[in-house]
Amino acid sequence: MRTRLLLTIAVAAAAAVLPATSTATAAPAVPPAPVPAPNPTTVHEWLTTPGVTTPTDVQLPLNDTVTKSPVTVHVDPNVRYQSVSGFGAAITDSSAHVLYGLTPDNRDAVMRNLFDPKTGAGIDFLRQPIGASDFAVGQDYSYDDLPAGQTDYQMKHFSIQHDEAQILPLLRQALKLNPRIQVVASPWSMPGWMKTSGSMIDGKLIDDPRIYRAYALYLVKFIQAYQRAGVPVDYLTVQNEPQALERKNYPGTDLPWAQEAKVIEALGPAIRDAGLRTKILAFDHNWSEHPGDVSSHQRAGEDPEPNYPYDLLGTDAYRWVAGTAYHCYYGDPTAQTGLKAAFPGKDIFMTECEGGDSDTIIGVMRNWGRSSIDWNIALDENHGPHLGGCGTCNGTITVNSVTKEVTYNDQYRDIEHFSKFVPAGAVHIGSTVDATSTKGAPLETVAFTNPDHSTVLVALNTGTTTQSFTVAYGTHSFDVTLPAGGAVTYQWPHVN
Structure with a gap:
């Protein structure tokens, strides 16, 4: 290890659009809350934003239909890549x-x-x-x-x-x-x-x-x-x-x-x-x-x-x-x-x-x-x-x-x-961002299928404004907003 070297322009450019962030967050007064067991009708959202100490931890409704949205993240469990260590x-x-x-x-x-x-x-x-x-x-x-x-x-x-x-x-x-x-x-x-x-x-x-x-x-x-x-x-x-x-x-x-x-x-x-x-x-x-x-x-x-x-x-x-x-x-x-x-x-x-x-x-x-x-x-x-x-x-x-x-x-x-959400043995699966805008959407995503058959999507908003989008998984979906610079993990149980 030596003095930190710069990433290439392609990687640095993505980071450059993020707002200034605090390099540290205060120690939690109590240990972090455990991840709740997946609910068959909800999505667990775990969100962090720049400069905020405590993540937000909420449940979102999982719809049994796919809604239309200008920006949609498609998660496809049938496209499988490497397993996670x-x-x-x-x-x-x-x-x-x-x-x-x-x-x-x-x-x-x-x-x-x-x-x-x-x-x-x-x-x-x-x-x-x-x-x-x-x-x-x-x-x-x-x-x-x-x-x-x-x-x-x-x-x-x-x-x-x-x-x-x-x-x-x-x-x-x-x-x-x-x-x-x-x-x-x-x-x-x-x-x-x-x-x-x-x-x-x-x-x-x-x-x-x-x-x-x-x-x-x-x-x-x-x-x-x-x-x-x-x-x-x-x-x-x-x-x-x-x-x-x-x-x-x-x-x-x-x-x-x-x-x-x-x-x-x-x-x-x-x-x-x-x-x-x-x-x-x-x-x-x-x-x-x-x-x-x-x-x-x-x-x-x-x-x-x-x-x-x-x-x-x-x-x-x-x-x-x-x-x-x-x-x-x-x-x-x-x-x-x-x-x-x-x-x-x-x-x-x-x-x-x-x-x-x-x-x-x-x-x-x-x-x-x-x-x-x-x-x-x-x-x-x-x-x-x-x-x-x-x-x-x-x-x-x-x-x-x-x-x-x-x-x-x-x-x-x-x-x-x-x-916290992707254990060893999980498999990286397909996730794509579909945006009607010619400029696309400032979202980076990666998705996984866990050994317990739950699905995890991690998303990052690299833009300077809040981004709304729909996550579509088979015949199910949920609608979300992600603040500028925010990172979020979504987890939902196995659904047909």
């Missing part, structure tokens, strides 16, 4: 430190608001750094740090002791609150002794078969150690942001696609032989290569790699890869659809998106994304603590380092619009 954020070293600054009772209340699927947001997908990221406290660390010049190919010194104090207890608590949680883990760097720099900061993985085997063993031992600690690792990437060069003050590694293929070809059999079920995700970087990273490659005398995920999936590593992980900091989510068309047998995941909003999540899900994961789940009022990199990143919540007041930021509500 979940929505969430990351309990980084910094997040754990901030949460442990709260009293046990207050921390428990925050954890319920984040993870409880009945009374809270129901977050069910977590991104977990393997060792230090830029959001760590004090200094970088791996699970096998050694003095300069020493090696440990057999991982005799491997230990996850660092995580046992705060990170693992929080992960276990989250899993107790929501047993459906899945974890995707990612290293910002392998141990420094495996790298050309001799450090977790910058450098490349040493191109040596012994190093590839050692790194595969390192990752397998991480999965095993976390599993013994009560935290199964469902997915794994082998390098966070592998195109990131010149990261001078926090862990990072320049890992070209050819080297990542070698890592995966060593790791895949190692995971299989260890009897583990963890799946490997490739790439773990932006939709498009950022111009800053292109320039870094050129200064290093290297060719840029704009087709990294395509090149990687074109190697023998393909057989060991379950899908591709993306970040949202440059490019746009249609890149996901392009890759899915080229490799239809591989899944797509969004594994990091600091500052992502409802519009971004909708774009991710409309382009074959199975997950959408924010970055830090909690930070302090100074956007930290952190080692370097992003100095302006917000947490899903903010914990004031002095007063210990907890603020639930916009990211919390953006995630909640999905995680």
